[in-house]
Amino acid sequence: MAGVKGAAGCVEELRRERAGCSFNMEELTNILDGGKDITTRRREIEDLMCGDPAFKDEVPTEYLSHEDRYTTEVRKVCHLARKMAQHNISSRELGITSVTNLLRDGNPLGLHQSMFTNALLGLASPEQQRRWGRLAQNNTIIGTYAQTEMGHGTFIRGLETTATYDPKTEEFILHSPTITATKWWPGGMGKTCNAAIVMAQLHTQDECRGPHPFFVQLRDLDTHHTLPGITLGEIGPRLGLNSQDNGYLRFDHYRIPRTNLLMRHSQVLQDGTYIKPIHTKLSYGTMIVTRVGIAVLCVKKLACAVTIATRYSAVRHQSELVPGEPEPQILEYQTQQYKLLPHIASVYALILSARSVASVHGKVTADISRGNVDFLPELHTLSSGIKAVSAQDSTQGVETCRLACGGHGYMASSRLPSLYTSATSCITLEGENTVLLLQVARYLIKSYRAAVKGKPVLPSVSYLAASPPVHHTPELSNKALVEAFRTSSASLVRETEANLQRLCDMGQNYPHAWNSCSVALVRCGELHTRYYICERFLSSVESVAVSEGTKGILVCLCRLYLVYHVTLNQGHFLRSGTLSAADLSTLEEEMSDLLARLRKQAVPLVDAFDIRDELLASTLGAWDGRVYERLYDEALKSPLNKTDVPKAYYKYLRPLIKASL
């Protein structure tokens, strides 16, 4: 707990909560970080950055104009980039920390440091990497990733921007033929970046070869002026992330050299001959990394939110539990426990399953380099499901935590509003959740049909065609609950496939039948992913080597997670016959006990997330629990409070008040 330990003495309520800790906090921190070494390195970087006064805001960003917010964050992010270079900290290393929390409302260099860099690594040829890699690393080139258009998001084949090859000059001509072809959304593209990887429909030898990635310089590297033939700007204010100058981009017959097509997978020769990639699915790799990254990003926001709400709930006293007795900590209320504790469990469940997908990805990448792409579709499905469910659970969790803080959770100074507005962006970006879950469902239906016909399917979906148990199991062990999830998921897939077939048999064509079943298909995608998460959480907890106390709390969290999600999805279990009404009553009673037990460890559990005050940046969630003093001190910073009577009074209110006097 480096850094945190240095905080001033905490309020009595939190001191008492911490004194009752039943586990080794450091072990939990290591599990979340992914290892002792990573915890050490993370703290090293966080210490370095948090100690630097240059990251402090004189005035909280929420008071500033849109333009001033942007300017402020650019200052911080440039300082961060310089400091990373000085201290040899890579973007990947920064990613294990929560240092970007020092930025309050989005990161103008965020895409430069993530998707742009990853796309260069994944899509550029070795020669191209040599050409642009170091320039990008040195921040001479600042890039973004320009795929989405005003009229085209998730469906990449619908992109309208064209890149037409002209063999005479050996150039591609980039063009935006319509208003809906305008590139729209890329972070940092409005004002910050001088380059982008642009996805455009490649036309050569009078044929369209589909969307391909191009390296495009957007601004003059010396003057930062937009280059002729390009229109660039900022798309305007958003629900959140207002400092990252999401941009728009239009091309008017803008020419780039042939060698700017990123040529790792496909190529265009000088004469315009198109050379196809060896495997069409090879470009999945970057997407998988991006989606797992988004999943982890969201969960970290949930960890912040639940830390804030849990500490506040230990400090806040309200209402009567027993008439006549003093107002209890609101953490005593079961309804409050129910709002918070399952989300503490969620943090573990989601982090551990995202890490599991990442480790499968590592293995699959090695296969790919040997030309084996068999596992890619499965991995693609898993990463889609994990991204969708993590984004959804984390966003809802953050919002539940915010609302659990009552009115004060609505205050910007609680930090909960910006955690929400940033987390929720993950639901629609980089693959809209519903579309992703339908992709999972497509894989499930395909695999189920194959398995039924006796064809081989990959291990993660082989359960779909296993024969359903005739009677539900009377046992409600962890293993039994995970099995119940599996059986219910298989049952839902089976039922949905039967419906799909029925509609086809009635004469609907497959695409329309698919559409008519799609609400159910989304549920198939969700339930399968939930089953995967539950299975991974349980197996990680069972295999982890930690002290007894730590194991005990992990088992308890895992149990809560299982019981919580079984009761939330009770309809599926009842309809598939895997659990009875009596089982659910039993599980609800058990949940009541679990909440009461975990309530005692709630504060130590969020302490184990090890989020420093500077990175939590919350009046309600600081380590010392001095909630009310902080709220008051923050309010005093309001520019409106610099004078007793506001300007608006003299201009507008006074004439109104005086009118009738």
Next chain:
Amino acid sequence: MAGVKGAAGCVEELRRERAGCSFNMEELTNILDGGKDITTRRREIEDLMCGDPAFKDEVPTEYLSHEDRYTTEVRKVCHLARKMAQHNISSRELGITSVTNLLRDGNPLGLHQSMFTNALLGLASPEQQRRWGRLAQNNTIIGTYAQTEMGHGTFIRGLETTATYDPKTEEFILHSPTITATKWWPGGMGKTCNAAIVMAQLHTQDECRGPHPFFVQLRDLDTHHTLPGITLGEIGPRLGLNSQDNGYLRFDHYRIPRTNLLMRHSQVLQDGTYIKPIHTKLSYGTMIVTRVGIAVLCVKKLACAVTIATRYSAVRHQSELVPGEPEPQILEYQTQQYKLLPHIASVYALILSARSVASVHGKVTADISRGNVDFLPELHTLSSGIKAVSAQDSTQGVETCRLACGGHGYMASSRLPSLYTSATSCITLEGENTVLLLQVARYLIKSYRAAVKGKPVLPSVSYLAASPPVHHTPELSNKALVEAFRTSSASLVRETEANLQRLCDMGQNYPHAWNSCSVALVRCGELHTRYYICERFLSSVESVAVSEGTKGILVCLCRLYLVYHVTLNQGHFLRSGTLSAADLSTLEEEMSDLLARLRKQAVPLVDAFDIRDELLASTLGAWDGRVYERLYDEALKSPLNKTDVPKAYYKYLRPLIKASL
């Protein structure tokens, strides 16, 4: 559709949707408004206000600093107040319109025009009303309602602010003994208001008589300076509603005349003698009106959101439904229909049930004036439940609509972000939702226990003790589904009461047993309220006198609402045995048909909400459907787009980019 009809010709997609309208749009509009006359008056006022260029923003508020946002909205709200006076428009009449949508981020005079005025009417004696009423109406006094404290929200008895009577001077001494006693949150209190109704613990003759309302002047009526003994300020930025200068207030032995205690119900005589109110529940009246008002306010936001998302979904084309065919309108996707259509139905369900509660309130108020307060607890329960469920459903609905617009729903110019941030505030304000639902549950358990013992209970809860049906009904008519809701609600209350009793029998005291059951109790409160809403919706639709086409669409919407909420709550129906797994499959198939049928009427249905473009204020939702042009035009307004190269480049980016050159 006055005003709307005047808009420029709409895009082909919307023209086609509108051409297929199967009902009389004006009849639906009248139903939502509550009558033909009200529609007429609403349009009259909206025409007057929307035509006034003074309400236009030169720069969208999202670009401004916190202080400038406030100043801008004060300008607009003062203009509105003057215009209302000129044209004899009352606050009540303004409430039937959506004119406050012209304010983009909260209303600094909002509490003055609602709770302050209502509280004066409900709590002041006739003499006091004469003294302050006209001054308030003339805006000479601008007031707010100061109840919530930094450390005390829903639990009014916990308030710390004291009002101690001093018979020597015949004054009350107002004091804030601690930091948590600071009044915190009242809208308009920071900078705008010069008075407030303050709730404080009344102490007289050495006894505390509980919280009472006082009229308190806060600022000098001539100079607007804060009066000595008072500390006032703005609490700082929030998730939304940033222009309404929510304030804080502290008293340092601040003296007010005895006659400033609002004396309609309780009194303090010159010598300090305290006179109790005749009925302790009389003050419920104001709360009931406020809560029903909040319910309607939220639903209006939902109506805006679903109008925006539905029109956008008709204009937006994306992805492939049938491979090789052109990209369809996204409204063709069942998943999109499922996200939008149930919320169109929600608008009717929630408006009609809120109106039903309001009309019961009208009758009960007449009873009260005759001294009969028997129905108050029931009405209080209904209004609590309706507020909680409306706030929750509307907020979730707005967010679903926002997410259904993909990335563009995240843009401020879509208006969806501010609809969300304002709607969600209703979940925690004026009675936090969980607390309200537990109050409903308390009434249900109490009534159930009374009914079981054969004691008389009020009609709305007499169903709780009726004997449960042994077998579920094979019929799935509307009536049967409402009955299934009733039976499931009764079953849940019964089961929860049994658990409560079991815990007590095991030795827990009642308050702790209550707490251990409170997650289930919240569900009891929700399910009972949902049953009430379903019942009211169905009975309103059955009795309404409209043309056949209009009746048809209302019946279809009501059916969708019932089926949607039955399937969402399927666990309760399965566990109580009211519906079988096969019933649910049948209902899911029916839902699929209902979505397909209602999809064809989706655009005319939201057109019938009759929300003018000026009040919708959305790039995605305007009547003409020119989505992309509007998005682009709005982006051009960004101050960052006034120059090609931003200031931040010269100050911060250039040194970073040049460092390695």
